[in-house]
Amino acid sequence: MTAPDLIRTVAEPEDQAPAASRTTRRRPPKPELSGGQKKALRLARALVWPAIVVAILVTQIPFLVTIYYSFQRWNLMRPGSRGFAGFDNYVTVFTGGAFMQSLAATVVITGSSIVLSVLFGLGIALLLNRKFFGQGLARTLVITPFLMMPAAAALIFKWSMLDANVGMVNWGLSVLGVDPVQWNTDFPALTVIMVLTWQYTPFMMLILLAGLQSQSKETLEAASVDGAGPIRSFVHMTLPHLRQYIELAVLLGGIMLLQVFDPIAIMTRGTGGTKTLSYLLYERAFVGLEIGEAAAYGVITVLLTIIVASVALRLLFKIFSSEGAKS
Amino acid sequence: MKRFEMTKSYSMKKRLVLRAVAFSSVGVLLAGCTGAGGGTQQADGPVTLTLATVNNPQMKDMEELKGAFEDSHPDISVNFVAMEENDLRDAVTKDVATQGGQYDIVTVGSYEVPIWGQNDWLVDLGPLAEADTAYNVDDLLPPVRDALTVDDSLYAVPFYGESSFLMYNKDMFAAAGLEMPTNPTWDEVAGFARTLKTDDAAGICLRGKPGWGELFAPLTTVVQTFGGSWFDEDWNAEVNSPEFTEAVKFYTDLVNDAGEADPVSTGFTECLNLFSQGNAAMWYDATSAAGPLEAEGSAVAGKVGYVHAPVKETAESGWLWAWNLAIPNTSKNQDAAWQFVSWATSTEYIDLVGTTLGWERVPPGSRTSTYENENYLAAASSFAPITKDIMLAVNPTQPGVNPQPWVGIQYVTVPEFQDLGNQVSQDIADVFAGRDTVENVLDKGQELAQQAGDAQK
Numbered sequence: 001m002t003a004p005d006l007i008r009t010v011a012e013p014e015d016q017a018p019a020a021s022r023t024t025r026r027r028p029p030k031p032e033l034s035g036g037q038k039k040a041l042r043l044a045r046a047l048v049w050p051a052i053v054v055a056i057l058v059t060q061i062p063f064l065v066t067i068y069y070s071f072q073r074w075n076l077m078r079p080g081s082r083g084f085a086g087f088d089n090y091v092t093v094f095t096g097g098a099f100m101q102s103l104a105a106t107v108v109i110t111g112s113s114i115v116l117s118v119l120f121g122l123g124i125a126l127l128l129n130r131k132f133f134g135q136g137l138a139r140t141l142v143i144t145p146f147l148m149m150p151a152a153a154a155l156i157f158k159w160s161m162l163d164a165n166v167g168m169v170n171w172g173l174s175v176l177g178v179d180p181v182q183w184n185t186d187f188p189a190l191t192v193i194m195v196l197t198w199q200y201t202p203f204m205m206l207i208l209l210a211g212l213q214s215q216s217k218e219t220l221e222a223a224s225v226d227g228a229g230p231i232r233s234f235v236h237m238t239l240p241h242l243r244q245y246i247e248l249a250v251l252l253g254g255i256m257l258l259q260v261f262d263p264i265a266i267m268t269r270g271t272g273g274t275k276t277l278s279y280l281l282y283e284r285a286f287v288g289l290e291i292g293e294a295a296a297y298g299v300i301t302v303l304l305t306i307i308v309a310s311v312a313l314r315l316l317f318k319i320f321s322s323e324g325a326k327s
Numbered sequence: 328m329k330r331f332e333m334t335k336s337y338s339m340k341k342r343l344v345l346r347a348v349a350f351s352s353v354g355v356l357l358a359g360c361t362g363a364g365g366g367t368q369q370a371d372g373p374v375t376l377t378l379a380t381v382n383n384p385q386m387k388d389m390e391e392l393k394g395a396f397e398d399s400h401p402d403i404s405v406n407f408v409a410m411e412e413n414d415l416r417d418a419v420t421k422d423v424a425t426q427g428g429q430y431d432i433v434t435v436g437s438y439e440v441p442i443w444g445q446n447d448w449l450v451d452l453g454p455l456a457e458a459d460t461a462y463n464v465d466d467l468l469p470p471v472r473d474a475l476t477v478d479d480s481l482y483a484v485p486f487y488g489e490s491s492f493l494m495y496n497k498d499m500f501a502a503a504g505l506e507m508p509t510n511p512t513w514d515e516v517a518g519f520a521r522t523l524k525t526d527d528a529a530g531i532c533l534r535g536k537p538g539w540g541e542l543f544a545p546l547t548t549v550v551q552t553f554g555g556s557w558f559d560e561d562w563n564a565e566v567n568s569p570e571f572t573e574a575v576k577f578y579t580d581l582v583n584d585a586g587e588a589d590p591v592s593t594g595f596t597e598c599l600n601l602f603s604q605g606n607a608a609m610w611y612d613a614t615s616a617a618g619p620l621e622a623e624g625s626a627v628a629g630k631v632g633y634v635h636a637p638v639k640e641t642a643e644s645g646w647l648w649a650w651n652l653a654i655p656n657t658s659k660n661q662d663a664a665w666q667f668v669s670w671a672t673s674t675e676y677i678d679l680v681g682t683t684l685g686w687e688r689v690p691p692g693s694r695t696s697t698y699e700n701e702n703y704l705a706a707a708s709s710f711a712p713i714t715k716d717i718m719l720a721v722n723p724t725q726p727g728v729n730p731q732p733w734v735g736i737q738y739v740t741v742p743e744f745q746d747l748g749n750q751v752s753q754d755i756a757d758v759f760a761g762r763d764t765v766e767n768v769l770d771k772g773q774e775l776a777q778q779a780g781d782a783q784k
Contacts, residue, residue, distance in 0.1 A: 076420060076425075077420075079446055080446075158592065163592070164587070164589035164592070165588060165601065165606060180588060182588055182589040184592040185535075185590055188591070188760075268591070269537040269756075271537055271756035272760060283746075287749050288745075288746040289424075289742065289745075
């Protein structure tokens with residue numbers, strides 16, 4: 001009994017006011033606790049504090065430092081001119097014109113890569129969900145693009161696949177009688193989307209395949225007994241069942257693709273609408289050497305990500321769930 | 328009811344995950360810029376020097392031979408940190424700019440040396456070099472030495488240097504009955520390129536990959552020989568001047584008509600590939616390309632002709648680049664560092680490379696005496712004499728038609744230039760693709776350049 005007593009003297013006294021305000025927030029009134037239960041609760045809360053402090057330090061310090069830098073005038077090459085800049089960096093970000101273009105590029109590249117890889121992933125998952133000889137081998141083969149390091153994948157596409165002189169894709173097109181295509185020069189955004197779709201299709205496929213395999217065979221059988229063809233049972237049974245899996249795939253894919261950097265740095269160098277936010281941030285920090293400006297871009301990117309995460313995704317999922325089966 | 332609670336906690340978790348990922352990714356990227364303090368060695372007793380360098384073949388040779396230095400200086404050992412060019416630039420800039428003090432010796436390009444020197448980040452090596460009679464500082468190639476000197480202070484010494492020249496495939500020229508003059512003009516070269524262009528071979532390979540050090544290395548020399556420049560004498564931007572515009576039009580038209588396919592992908596390495604496989608009739612690029620072209624494995628070894636960089640209004644148009652060794656002011660072992668730097672850039676070292684690794688591997692373009700060395704001239708007979716002629720002929724203080732307020736040929740030695748060059752070259756990629764016009768792109772470039780110019784006034 002000594003430990004809780006000690007904690008009680010150290011911990012701040014529990015205030016009684018919240019009980020009243022909580023009732024106004026549609027919460028059920030707090031059940032009365034006995035003295036022993038209250039002591040146990042206080043101990044539990046006190047024990048959680050160190051973990052919370054560590055979590056705050058570990059996750060938030062870099063962000064706070066970034067915010068601090070974003071108010072600094074700091075070009076690495078001009079050491080004498082460092083100082084407080086107020087909102088100058090933010091003004092530069094919003095009036096420079098690069099930000100909106102980059103935002104559009106990010107939306108186009110991330111969005112189309114996700115949509116395409118979910119569609120291809122769904123198709124491949126449906127094929128792999130059937131029983132056939134060599135199923136395990138086929139699954140392993142299909143997954144390999146996702147296991148490859150992004151930089152290696154971009155290099156393979158640059159040199160072996162899309163090279164204008166010795167690339168396999170142009171060779172294949174020449175067999176079909178199509179003139180060689182200058183991929184990076186003429187279709188930079190498409191090139192990046194191709195590489196990303198190739199890499200992320202297996203990831204989407206894995207998640208959707210797991211979804212497909214968790215669907216009960218009996219339900220599908222019952223549907224076919226009731227006269228539903230394969231298309232009807234796919235649209236009305238399988239797709240609603242896959243809803244959560246698609247949501248998860250889109251969410252995880254979105255988080256990973258927002259940070260995409262390698263194919264842009266290796267193949268297109270930010271030309272022709274491929275300067276995504278992460279590449280722009282890199283350029284401001286390491287080519288422009290404008291630490292303050294880069295930090296301001298970083299802060300705004302974080303704010304945007306939070307807005308997108310909490311508003312747009314919720315909206316998207318609402319549409320999904322209203323179409324989904326009621327349970 | 329149960330269902331409702333589940334989705335709610337699910338979406339809360341999602342938000343938390345998203346926030347955590349977003350916060351940490353951006354924060355970590357920028358937190359990396361501060362750099363960490365280090366290097367607290369004392370100068371007495373055994374000393375370990377940390378040398379940051381670029382992973383070029385010549386630097387690897389230096390690492391291989393460092394044993395000879397350590398044998399003659401038993402209390403000094405040298406630790407090499409070799410990086411790819413861009414990584415080196417990032418790492419060393421961060422370390423030097425934030426006074427990190429990780430490195431005792433840094434490998435610096437000739438673009439950075441004057442900027443860093445002015446910022447007082449590098450030790451002035453001039454007095455040390457002149458006090459050391461065996462070092463023979465006057466033997467350093469004069470244009471290279473000029474490019475590394477600011478207000479009479481020598482902030483770095485060259486390890487190897489290069490200029491640019493035009494390489495051509497002699498077989499292709501003979502087959503077409505064409506003859507290459509020793510001092511070609513750009514109009515002649517454009518004519519040859521358009522004649523020699525076939526479905527299988529490019530008439531000429533010219534860099535198109537965005538970046539101030541990629542596309543704008545050759546393109547700036549073209550601009551200058553066309554009479555244009557980035558800035559006039561008073562730092563007024565001249566990017567949309569008629570001469571600059573004409574040069575960029577000439578360059579992009581030539582590439583689109585008779586150049587390599589997919590120019591935006593093509594930089595030094597890609598052109599080297601194309602030309603060494605016999606898929607290009609000409610290539611205008613660095614003199615250091617000659618080594619790999621004449622090496623084993625090249626399909627064109629022995630068949631390459633080398634002539635001066637093509638010109639229009641000026642007499643000479645080659646660029647000037649050197650990888651140099653410098654000592655950061657933050658180094659705690661400056662004396663030991665100078666001992667190594669002076670050894671690695673000495674004639675003694677050049678002889679050591681020649682006798683142990685072979686004369687064709689000697690670091691070129693740093694010392695006049697290299698080009699008086701019979702052994703080197705015999706090993707590199709096809710390109711050494713012309714390299715020397717060009718390197719002595721270029722003038723980094725006034726490479727173009729008009730005087731300029733900085734020293735440097737294919738770049739402007741101001742901190743803002745790498746950003747400026749990078750952005751304009753990205754826009755020129757749109758010109759190669761036909762998405763934009765030269766006039767539009769250069770009008771945008773003019774605004775950016777004026778901002779950079781205003782910062783110098």
